Amino acid sequence: MMKAQAYLIILLVSSLSFGCGEFYKLEKSTNWDELYEAANRYYDQGDYNKSIILYDRVLPVIKGSGKAELAEFNYAYAHFRMKRYIESAGYFKTFFDTYNRSPLAEEALFMNAYSLYLDSPDYNLDQRSSREAVNAIQLFMNRYPESDSYERATSMIDDLQKRFEEKAFEESKMYYRLTDGLFPGEFYRACIVNFQNFAKSFPDSKYNEELAFKLVEVSAAYAERSVFDKKEERLNQSIDFAQDFNQKYPDSGYGKKVNNLMSETKTELESHYRLKEQYEARSAEARKIREEEERNQAATEALRNVEN
Numbered sequence: 218m219m220k221a222q223a224y225l226i227i228l229l230v231s232s233l234s235f236g237c238g239e240f241y242k243l244e245k246s247t248n249w250d251e252l253y254e255a256a257n258r259y260y261d262q263g264d265y266n267k268s269i270i271l272y273d274r275v276l277p278v279i280k281g282s283g284k285a286e287l288a289e290f291n292y293a294y295a296h297f298r299m300k301r302y303i304e305s306a307g308y309f310k311t312f313f314d315t316y317n318r319s320p321l322a323e324e325a326l327f328m329n330a331y332s333l334y335l336d337s338p339d340y341n342l343d344q345r346s347s348r349e350a351v352n353a354i355q356l357f358m359n360r361y362p363e364s365d366s367y368e369r370a371t372s373m374i375d376d377l378q379k380r381f382e383e384k385a386f387e388e389s390k391m392y393y394r395l396t397d398g399l400f401p402g403e404f405y406r407a408c409i410v411n412f413q414n415f416a417k418s419f420p421d422s423k424y425n426e427e428l429a430f431k432l433v434e435v436s437a438a439y440a441e442r443s444v445f446d447k448k449e450e451r452l453n454q455s456i457d458f459a460q461d462f463n464q465k466y467p468d469s470g471y472g473k474k475v476n477n478l479m480s481e482t483k484t485e486l487e488s489h490y491r492l493k494e495q496y497e498a499r500s501a502e503a504r505k506i507r508e509e510e511e512r513n514q515a516a517t518e519a520l521r522n523v524e525n
Contacts, residue, residue, distance in 0.1 A: 249275055249278050249279065252271050252274055252275040253275050253279060253284055253288065255271055256268050256271035256272045256275055256288065256291075257287070257288070257291065259271065260272075260291045260294075260295055263298075265295040265296075265298045265299050266299065268291065268292075268295050269292065269295045269296065269299070272288055272291070272292040272295070275288065276288055276289065276292065286316055286319060286321070289308070289311070289312050289315070289316075290312055290321050290325065292308060293305050293308035293309045293311075293312055293325065293328065294328070296308060297309075297328065297332055300335075302332040302333070302335045302336035303332070303333075303336055305328070305332045306328075306329050306330075306332035306333045306336070306353070309325045309326070309328040309329035309332060310325075310326075310329040310353075312325045313325040313326045313329060323360075323361050323364060323366075326356070326357045326360060326361070327357050327361075327364070327366045327370070329353055329357075330350065330353035330354040330356070330357045330370065330373070331373070333346065333349055333350035333353050333354075334350045334353075334354065334373045334376075334377070336350070337350045337377060337380070347377050347380055347381065350373075350377060351374055351377050351378075354370050354373055354374050354377075355374070357370055358370050358371070358374075381418075381419075382419045382422055382424070385415050385418065385419065386415070386422075386424050386428075388411065389408070389411050389412060389415055389424075389428055389431075392404055392407050392408045392411050393408055393431055393435070395407075396408060396435060396438070405435055405436075405438060405439035405442075406439065408431070408432075408435045409432060409435060409436055409439065412428045412429070412431060412432040412435070413432070415428055416428065416429070426465075426466050426469055426471070427471075429458075429461070429462045429465065429466065430462065430469070430471040430474065430475060432458050432462075433455060433458045433459045433462055433475050433478050433479070434474075434478060436451065436454055436455035436458050437455045437459075437478045437481065437482050439451055439455075440452040440454070440455045440482065440485070441482075441485060445492075448489050449486070449489055449490075449493070452482055452485055452486040452489060453486065455478075455479075455482045456479055456482055456483060456486070459475050459476070459478060459479035459482070460479070462475050463475065463476070
């Protein structure tokens with residue numbers, strides 16, 4: 218039994234040594250036909266790393282020949298199988314641009330998009346690469362609207378759009394949290410703009426009701442803390458947001474809170490109007506007194522001139 222196990226180990230080691238020796242010789246070889254066949258063979262066997270090394274050597278030599286098309290396609294796929302998605306995306310796009318009439322062109326363009334999709338990050342990270350993926354997927358869908366992969370491409374775009382939505386919602390929550398800071402004024406304004414932009418960008422989002430409530434809440438607080446000259450405009454804006462909320466979400470669980478906020482804002486607006494009237498009355502009285510003083514001063518000056 219021990220002899221049999223030892224024999225198997227020797228065979229395995231010999232096989233590995235032979236394989237390594239064979240690949241080492243291929244790396245040094247200048248027999249391009251041999252390199253081409255070996256690269257394809259390693260690719261077919263699933264040894265993608267070795268196939269990439271050999272394709273790197275042979276592709277510049279066979280470029281433009283009949284062998285290049287399959288080699289470049291396999292080269293892109295080898296990177297994809299190794300999960301080097303950025304590289305595979307670039308190689309698939311290069312293949313499509315070079316061989317756009319090839320029967321493999323449709324698959325290459327899809328794989329370009331799919332590679333970018335797989336490389337796109339979670340929603341809480343920078344989504345610039347996800348937008349590149351959306352553009353690539355859209356390009357594929359526009360170019361091959363009858364493709365068997367069209368439905369799959371659509372689901373990929375839907376998934377990426379959800380990531381954008383989640384990212385935007387997290388940003389909205391961040392602005393909202395910042396309104397509890399020492400200097401909330403700027404963040405109140407940023408919240409209002411952010412919540413409105415979110416609703417425009419994602420009109421069917423499940424988060425719109427919550428953010429519409431927060432829009433009423435934040436705008437009411439912003440108006441209450443505003444300087445006198447800006448207060449009336451911002452109080453009215455908050456009331457408009459509350460009325461819009463009630464129209465869009467008449468059965469909302471936030472309805473009672475929204476109506477309470479609107480009632481408080483209307484009370485604040487009425488108080489503001491009273492202060493405004495008092496201010497205008499005092500201003501008018503002050504103007505009258507000033508005008509009367511100016512007339513008296515003018516009359517005094519005229520009398521002096523006559524006496525002189």
